[in-house]
Amino acid sequence: xxxxxxxxxxxxxxxxxxxxxxxxxxxxxxxxxxxxxxxxxxxxxxxxxxxxxxxxxxxxxxxxxxxxxxxxxxxxxxxxxxxxxxxxxxxxxxxxxxxxxxxxxxxxxxxxxxxxxxxxxxxxxxxxxxxxxxxxxxxxxxxxxxxxxxxxxxxxxxxxxxxxxxxxxxxxxxxxxxxxxxxxxxxxxxxxxxxxxxxxxxxxxxxxx
Numbered sequence: 001x002x003x004x005x006x007x008x009x010x011x012x013x014x015x016x017x018x019x020x021x022x023x024x025x026x027x028x029x030x031x032x033x034x035x036x037x038x039x040x041x042x043x044x045x046x047x048x049x050x051x052x053x054x055x056x057x058x059x060x061x062x063x064x065x066x067x068x069x070x071x072x073x074x075x076x077x078x079x080x081x082x083x084x085x086x087x088x089x090x091x092x093x094x095x096x097x098x099x100x101x102x103x104x105x106x107x108x109x110x111x112x113x114x115x116x117x118x119x120x121x122x123x124x125x126x127x128x129x130x131x132x133x134x135x136x137x138x139x140x141x142x143x144x145x146x147x148x149x150x151x152x153x154x155x156x157x158x159x160x161x162x163x164x165x166x167x168x169x170x171x172x173x174x175x176x177x178x179x180x181x182x183x184x185x186x187x188x189x190x191x192x193x194x195x196x197x198x199x200x201x202x203x204x205x206x207x208x209x
Contacts, residue, residue: 002173004188005125008153009036011173013043016121016151020044024119025145027051029136030104031192032125038200040123040151041209048204049113050197051122051136052105054097059089065128068135069094071101074142076135107194110201115145122167123151126182130159137166154185 002008016024024046028037034050041048056067058081066085067077075094077085120140127133133150140148150167156179163170174185183189 002153002186004186005032005036005153006039008125008173008186009039009123010043012036012123012151012153012171013040015171015173016040016044016149019046019119019121019149022119023047024121025049025113025115027115027120027122027136027140029053029122029124029133030108031194031197033123034192034197034200036125036153037123038204040121041204044121046121047113047209048201050108050110050201051140052101053132053136053139054101055132056090056093056097059086065131066090068132069097069101070135070139071098071105072139072142073098074135074139076131076138078129078131104194108198108201111205115140115143117144117146119147119149120145121149121151125153126185127152127155127159127163128179128182130155130162133159134162134166137163141166154179154182 024044026037026041026046026048028034053068053070055065058064058066066081069075124133148167149169150163152172154174155172160175
């Protein structure tokens with residue numbers, strides 16, 4: 001169990017110490033992973049940006065991820081739902097989430113860093129189904145980085161299997177067999193708000209890094 005997201009990020013930084021001195025690009029999945037991204041970018045002497053993706057919620061249960069979509073419109077659908085998910089519902093949900101992504105990028109004011117030819121670390125605080133993170137990894141892959149590592153605080157065994165096909169390396173601090181939710185493995189797992197993300201990014205870029 002982690003004390004908080006900072007604790008998880010520092011454990012991951014230790015396992016990624018081989019990247020220090022290579023100026024990796026740390027891409028955090030908002031919102032929860034942004035404070036972790038700041039720590040990783042600092043510890044590994046890298047650059048920081050966001051990879052924006054949105055979960056596609058199930059009909060009648062928006063918290064359950066049937067898939068995810070990125071800023072460019074790339075869609076990942078969880079293989080477990082393809083036999084019952086209606087295409088018309090999926091199309092509506094994709095458009096709704098893409099509009100939210102555009103608004104979020106404008107709100108954060110984060111300039112995009114080109115990952116082409118770079119060693120990239122995509123970080124998230126935890127993964128249940130893997131749908132959102134897989135969409136993030138595929139979005140990054142499309143921009144031709146040299147190497148992609150996914151770094152996760154905690155993940156279900158099923159998500160770990162799915163992630164391995166979408167990254168060159170997978171680093172995860174905890175992979176519990178009895179996984180139920182991400183929050184159960186953090187003593188402190190407070191909500192990260194949009195204002196927090198904007199503040200962290202402003203401080204990072206304002207420091208001249």
